[in-house]
Amino acid sequence: MTACRVCGTNISSPTYEVPAPALTSIMTLLDVPTRVFVCAACGHAQSDDIPDIQAFYDTGYRISLNSEDHDQIFAVSADGTITYRTDHQAALALRLLDLPDGALILDYGAAKADTLRKMTVSRSDLRPHVFDVSSDYAAAWQSWVPQAAQATYSVPGAWQETFDAIMSHFVIEHVADPVGFMREVRALLRPDGAFLFSIPDVAGNPGDMAVADHLNHFSEASIAHALASAGFQLQTIDKTSFPGAFFVVARRIEMPAQTATSSAAAEDAAKQARDICDFWDQASGKLRDGTQHYARRKVAIYGAGFYGSWIYCRIGQAVDVVAFLDRNENMKGATHFGIPVLSPEDLPAEAEALFIGLNPLKARAAIAAQPWLQRPGLDHVWL
Numbered sequence: 001m002t003a004c005r006v007c008g009t010n011i012s013s014p015t016y017e018v019p020a021p022a023l024t025s026i027m028t029l030l031d032v033p034t035r036v037f038v039c040a041a042c043g044h045a046q047s048d049d050i051p052d053i054q055a056f057y058d059t060g061y062r063i064s065l066n067s068e069d070h071d072q073i074f075a076v077s078a079d080g081t082i083t084y085r086t087d088h089q090a091a092l093a094l095r096l097l098d099l100p101d102g103a104l105i106l107d108y109g110a111a112k113a114d115t116l117r118k119m120t121v122s123r124s125d126l127r128p129h130v131f132d133v134s135s136d137y138a139a140a141w142q143s144w145v146p147q148a149a150q151a152t153y154s155v156p157g158a159w160q161e162t163f164d165a166i167m168s169h170f171v172i173e174h175v176a177d178p179v180g181f182m183r184e185v186r187a188l189l190r191p192d193g194a195f196l197f198s199i200p201d202v203a204g205n206p207g208d209m210a211v212a213d214h215l216n217h218f219s220e221a222s223i224a225h226a227l228a229s230a231g232f233q234l235q236t237i238d239k240t241s242f243p244g245a246f247f248v249v250a251r252r253i254e255m256p257a258q259t260a261t262s263s264a265a266a267e268d269a270a271k272q273a274r275d276i277c278d279f280w281d282q283a284s285g286k287l288r289d290g291t292q293h294y295a296r297r298k299v300a301i302y303g304a305g306f307y308g309s310w311i312y313c314r315i316g317q318a319v320d321v322v323a324f325l326d327r328n329e330n331m332k333g334a335t336h337f338g339i340p341v342l343s344p345e346d347l348p349a350e351a352e353a354l355f356i357g358l359n360p361l362k363a364r365a366a367i368a369a370q371p372w373l374q375r376p377g378l379d380h381v382w383l
């Protein structure tokens with residue numbers, strides 16, 4: 001039994017459950033099972049708390065810290081032009097927020113705050129502030145955020161009710177109490193201030209359901225419920241500009257909002273979440289079959305992101321993984337779990353099978369577009 005993190009309803013049993021190890025969003029392993037609970041009352045799906053969550057984010061979670069240029073790729077166009085995630089987020093945030101001149105804006109759970117920094121490059125009038133629950137990022141803020149506009153571990157009392165806008169990019173999926181988090185944000189906004197947040201859309205990227213440190217897997221129904229409970233009026237849910245993610249804009253309101261979720265919408269969302277859990281059960285079964293078939297033979301894994309890492313955790317002991325293949329230039333020459341990461345064109349000739357570690361909604365088109373992966377005698381194993 002567990003209580004829904006959004007509406008408090010008791011959920012009697014998990015819909016999805018696999019034994020340890022669990023894989024985190026930063027590709028580390030935790031010695032805990034992965035369990036997902038689905039709430040039919042508000043359409044939320046959620047995972048168990050991870051052990052020692054504060055230490056994990058304070059000192060253990062250093063996303064994109066190693067190199068100044070390391071950023072995740074958002075898209076690669078036909079002519080090879082790469083768009084990085086934070087550039088896309090910055091443009092999207094400026095468009096969705098429509099900020100007034102000289103706006104006071106806070107990145108809450110900022111990490112390096114690259115998105116906000118890029119926003120201030122095109123909007124030098126903005127007055128940026130940053131907050132994080134770790135001091136790891138202070139050096140990344142130093143050159144462009146005034147000292148008084150930086151906060152770590154706790155937010156200064158003087159910041160209450162001051163901000164025109166607050167952003168949280170890919171933070172709320174990690175927090176144990178998302179409604180409490182939204183209330184903290186609301187208290188920092190001026191009346192009618194805007195809150196923009198991005199979170200994974202598990203329906204657009206089913207892999208999110210199996211990420212151990214993503215405690216929340218929101219639906220549009222549970223987003224609406226959470227915001228109403230926290231004192232916000234939902235303005236926009238954009239799920240097309242950043243495939244696999246929701247970009248949500250809400251306004252601080254003074255009166256308690258009506259809970260905007262209909263029970264039909266919540267039930268639809270819960271059904272969709274259960275279907276995704278079923279997908280992962282089936283994927284586990286396919287990997288077990290594949291592992292038996294290719295036991296101790298040489299295989300490669302396409303994708304060094306979450307899906308490919310998840311596959312490796314389940315087959316790496318039983319088969320001989322000779323390479324990860326990944327198009328991300330930043331990973332070229334790297335090793336992942338001690339295995340070399342190669343460009344797809346460099347698929348080793350000795351590989352007899354290629355396990356496809358991509359978003360299943362996009363995987364077949366992505367693999368079909370690469371002739372060097374259609375070699376005779378190379379089997380494709382799909383999730």
Ligand SMILES: [Zn+2]
Nearest residue numbers: 004007039042
């Ligand atoms: Zn609920």
